[in-house]
Amino acid sequence: MATLIFGASGETGKLLTEQLLASGRKVKIIVRPVSNIPENWSRNENLTIIKRSITEISSDELAGYISNCQTAACCLGHNLTLKGVFGKPKRLVTDSVKLICEAIQKNSPSVPVRFVLMNTAGNSNRDLNEPVSFGQKIVIGLLRLFLPPHTDNEMAADYLRENIGQKNPCIEWAVVRPDNLTNEERVSEYSINKSPTRSAIFNAGKTSRINVAHFMAALITDDELWKKWKGQMPVIYNV
Numbered sequence: 001m002a003t004l005i006f007g008a009s010g011e012t013g014k015l016l017t018e019q020l021l022a023s024g025r026k027v028k029i030i031v032r033p034v035s036n037i038p039e040n041w042s043r044n045e046n047l048t049i050i051k052r053s054i055t056e057i058s059s060d061e062l063a064g065y066i067s068n069c070q071t072a073a074c075c076l077g078h079n080l081t082l083k084g085v086f087g088k089p090k091r092l093v094t095d096s097v098k099l100i101c102e103a104i105q106k107n108s109p110s111v112p113v114r115f116v117l118m119n120t121a122g123n124s125n126r127d128l129n130e131p132v133s134f135g136q137k138i139v140i141g142l143l144r145l146f147l148p149p150h151t152d153n154e155m156a157a158d159y160l161r162e163n164i165g166q167k168n169p170c171i172e173w174a175v176v177r178p179d180n181l182t183n184e185e186r187v188s189e190y191s192i193n194k195s196p197t198r199s200a201i202f203n204a205g206k207t208s209r210i211n212v213a214h215f216m217a218a219l220i221t222d223d224e225l226w227k228k229w230k231g232q233m234p235v236i237y238n239v
C-alpha cells in the first residue's frame with residue numbers, strides 16, 4: 001500500500017517524500033507539470049509521479065489514484081509570491097482537502113484511510129477551548145481579512161473537524177500545526193503538544209521543516225502514534 005502525497009514539490013513535502021522513501025515505503029505524488037522535483041526521483045521504483053495540478057483533477061480521477069493508498073498527506077500551501085498569496089486559487093488547501101476526502105469516500109475503503117494535513121500553529125483547534133489573548137484575536141481577525149492563505153488553512157482544518165469528524169468510516173485525520181518554519185539539515189529533538197504552548201503571533205516558536213516531515217511520516221507509519229493523535233491537531237516545536 002502506498003502513501004499519496006500532495007504538495008510533494010514544496011519544501012516540507014519534498015522532505016516527507018524523501019523520508020517515507022528512505023523507510024522503504026511506496027509513495028505516490030501528485031505534482032504540477034511545472035513543479036520542481038529532484039531529478040533522481042524519476043529513477044526510484046518505489047515512487048509514482050503523477051503530473052497533474054490538484055486544482056484540475058476531478059474527484060473520480062483522484063479516486064483512481066488514491067484507491068491503492070492506505071495513507072495520504074498534504075503539504076500544500078500558497079507560494080509566497082503576490083500571485084500565490086493574493087491570486088487564485090484562494091482556497092487551494094481547503095478545496096484540495098475537500099476533493100481528497102470526496103475521492104476517498106467514493107472508494108468506500110474497508111479500512112479508513114489515514115490523512116495527515118500540514119497546517120499552522122496560528123490556527124486554533126476549535127474542538128478544544130484553546131486560550132487566545134485579546135491582542136492575538138485582533139491580529140488573527142486582521143489576518144483573516146487581509147491574508148487569504150491564513151483563512152484557507154483555518155477552513156481546511158475546520159472541514160476535517162466538522163465535516164469528516166471523529167467517526168467517519170472512510171477517513172481518519174490529524175492536522176499537524178508547526179510554528180515558524182525553518183530549514184535544518186537534520187531531524188532534531190521536537191515536542192508535540194495538544195495545543196500551542198506559546199503565542200504564534202507575539203512569541204512564536206520555531207519548527208524545522210525536516211522535523212515536521214519526520215512527525216508526519218511517523219504518523220503515517222506508526223500505528224501507536226496514530227492512535228494517540230488521530231482526530232486531533234498536534235502542535236510541533238523544535239526543542
Ligand SMILES: NC(=O)c1ccc[n+]([C@@H]2O[C@H](COP(=O)([O-])OP(=O)(O)OC[C@H]3O[C@@H](n4cnc5c(N)ncnc54)[C@H](OP(=O)(O)O)[C@@H]3O)[C@@H](O)[C@H]2O)c1
Nearest residue numbers: 007009010011012032035076077079119120178179180181
Ligand atoms: N512559512 C511558515 O513559517 C509557516 C508556518 C506554519 C505553517 N505553514 C504552512 O505550511 C505549509 C507548507 O509550507 P512549505 O514552506 O513546505 O510550502 P511550500 O514550499 O511553499 O510548498 C507549497 C506546495 O504547494 C504547491 N502549490 C502552491 N500553489 C499551488 C497551486 N496553485 N496549485 C497546485 N499546487 C500548488 C506547491 O507546488 P509547486 O512546487 O508546483 O509550486 C508546493 O508543492 C503551508 O500551508 C503554510 O501555510 C507555514
